[in-house]
Amino acid sequence: MTDIARLQIASPKRNSKEEAGWHGFFPYYAGYPHSFADKLIESAELAPGAKILDPWNGSGTTTYSAADRGYCAEGWDVNPVMVIIARARLLPTSEADALGPLARDTVKGIRADPRRLLDKDPLLTWFEKPLAALIRGLEHRIRDQLVGAATFSIEGAKVERMSALAATFYVALFTITRELAGQFQSSNPTWLREPKPGETLVDCQRRKLLERFVEAIDIMATSLGTRSHAGPTTGPIMTSLSVMDTAQAKPAAETVDLILSSPPYCTRIDYSAATRIELAILYPRLRISMEALGRKMIGSTRVPKEFLTPRPEWGDTCLAFLEKLGKHPSKASGGYYLKTHLDYFDKMARSLAALVPVLKPSAAAILVVQDSYYKELHNDLPTIIGEMGVAAGLSLPRRDDFPSARSMSGINRYTRIYKRKSGALEAVLCFQR
Numbered sequence: 390m391t392d393i394a395r396l397q398i399a400s401p402k403r404n405s406k407e408e409a410g411w412h413g414f415f416p417y418y419a420g421y422p423h424s425f426a427d428k429l430i431e432s433a434e435l436a437p438g439a440k441i442l443d444p445w446n447g448s449g450t451t452t453y454s455a456a457d458r459g460y461c462a463e464g465w466d467v468n469p470v471m472v473i474i475a476r477a478r479l480l481p482t483s484e485a486d487a488l489g490p491l492a493r494d495t496v497k498g499i500r501a502d503p504r505r506l507l508d509k510d511p512l513l514t515w516f517e518k519p520l521a522a523l524i525r526g527l528e529h530r531i532r533d534q535l536v537g538a539a540t541f542s543i544e545g546a547k548v549e550r551m552s553a554l555a556a557t558f559y560v561a562l563f564t565i566t567r568e569l570a571g572q573f574q575s576s577n578p579t580w581l582r583e584p585k586p587g588e589t590l591v592d593c594q595r596r597k598l599l600e601r602f603v604e605a606i607d608i609m610a611t612s613l614g615t616r617s618h619a620g621p622t623t624g625p626i627m628t629s630l631s632v633m634d635t636a637q638a639k640p641a642a643e644t645v646d647l648i649l650s651s652p653p654y655c656t657r658i659d660y661s662a663a664t665r666i667e668l669a670i671l672y673p674r675l676r677i678s679m680e681a682l683g684r685k686m687i688g689s690t691r692v693p694k695e696f697l698t699p700r701p702e703w704g705d706t707c708l709a710f711l712e713k714l715g716k717h718p719s720k721a722s723g724g725y726y727l728k729t730h731l732d733y734f735d736k737m738a739r740s741l742a743a744l745v746p747v748l749k750p751s752a753a754a755i756l757v758v759q760d761s762y763y764k765e766l767h768n769d770l771p772t773i774i775g776e777m778g779v780a781a782g783l784s785l786p787r788r789d790d791f792p793s794a795r796s797m798s799g800i801n802r803y804t805r806i807y808k809r810k811s812g813a814l815e816a817v818l819c820f821q822r
């Protein structure tokens with residue numbers, strides 16, 4: 390049993406120092422840095438062989454830290470791209486020296502073959518035809534060389550079966566493709582906008598692209614080879630990463646010793662759009678549409694198809710917020726915005742109800758949650774998720790608050806016209822079953 394009072398809770402704010410080295414290759418929205426997860430897991434003093442779950446695993450900070458400390462690590466994410474990214478992060482240091490030679494072999498003889506392009510290939514959104522065909526060629530080669538039928542077959546994709554080596558090569562391809570499309574990056578660091586009509590698309594010489602790919606792999610190999618370990622690790626570590634929608638999950642009961650996660654925020658970040666370019670690269674394998682994936686996301690910006698109404702188990706704070714939101718005089722508040730917020734809270738409440746039974750009796754669930762604003766209305770997500778967790782059967786013996794200047798809700802420049810406190814609050818909610 391985790392002694393909640395003794396947990397070491399550092400600030401969950403990300404910092405640039407932590408975003409360098411190996412962890413810097415996974416620059417997706419993370420809820421907290423590696424040092425936060427590592428200190429917390431160490432202080433939980435779990436028994437050897439204990440299992441740690443992150444149900445919204447994203448770039449895999451929790452599964453990396455859990456495996457690094459020798460625990461069984463389980464990570465879920467509804468976005469298959471994030472499952473590949475989290476897998477790459479788990480590549481053992483021992484593999485570092487193989488990466489460079491393998492990358493040089495991978496790029497040999499790759500040509501820009503336009504026949505590789507699909508009808509309405511999504512890569513053509515940002516890239517000229519020859520470059521899009523070259524990126525497809527590189528993706529094909531990675532698949533032929535490193536991915537077997539257990540992962541990609543005509544029946545479909547099971548990205549959970551992809552090796553860490555193949556996943557690392559995909560991450561290198563994601564990295565250089567993002568770099569190439571840099572001119573379309575918006576103020577939100579993971580978001581690539583679509584070019585405006587008539588805007589010049591990206592082109593690049595074949596040799597330059599392939600050299601940059603090898604260089605990216607070489608840099609990853611150096612970072613991996615010099616990565617420090619929390620160690621000492623005894624025996625093989627079990628890691629399981631799956632594509633899972635927490636709002637639909639029916640996981641095995643009482644199997645998990647600790648949940649550590651940061652759930653999707655309610656700040657109109659479209660988590661699927663943040664991986665638009667990665668999804669475009671993987672499109673021939675995954676064949677999932679942005680629309681279908683976007684709908685499943687907690688925090689989706691799409692209006693839900695079903696008619697939703699608030700439920701008592703969402704708690705008083707949530708119900709009071711929704712009431713004010715629905716009556717807000719600004720445009721679409723009682724329509725579009727109310728509907729997308731109802732969708733968020735519905736999925737979050739269903740996810741928490743699905744998650745509680747996976748915890749062993751007395752096990753802890755630590756959730757890092759950020760608040761936000763709708764216009765001037767405070768969306769006190771830490772309190773709302775706290776109340777939802779209690780309604781789902783957990784107790785909430787501890788909550789640590791950290792004010793943050795880096796608010797996700799500040800991304801939209803229009804938000805500034807409303808009177809509100811600047812920055813955001815990140816809360817670490819410590820639940821216990």
Ligand SMILES: C[S@@+](CC[C@H](N)C(=O)[O-])C[C@H]1O[C@@H](n2cnc3c(N)ncnc32)[C@H](O)[C@@H]1O
Nearest residue numbers: 419420445446447448450466467634635686687
């Ligand atoms: C705040 S991020 C998690 C960050 C993570 N702790 C890390 O280190 O990167 C939230 C994640 O939840 C995922 N997500 C959104 N809706 C989901 C759902 N219905 N089921 C499972 N995962 C979902 C998103 O794809 C995103 O990766």
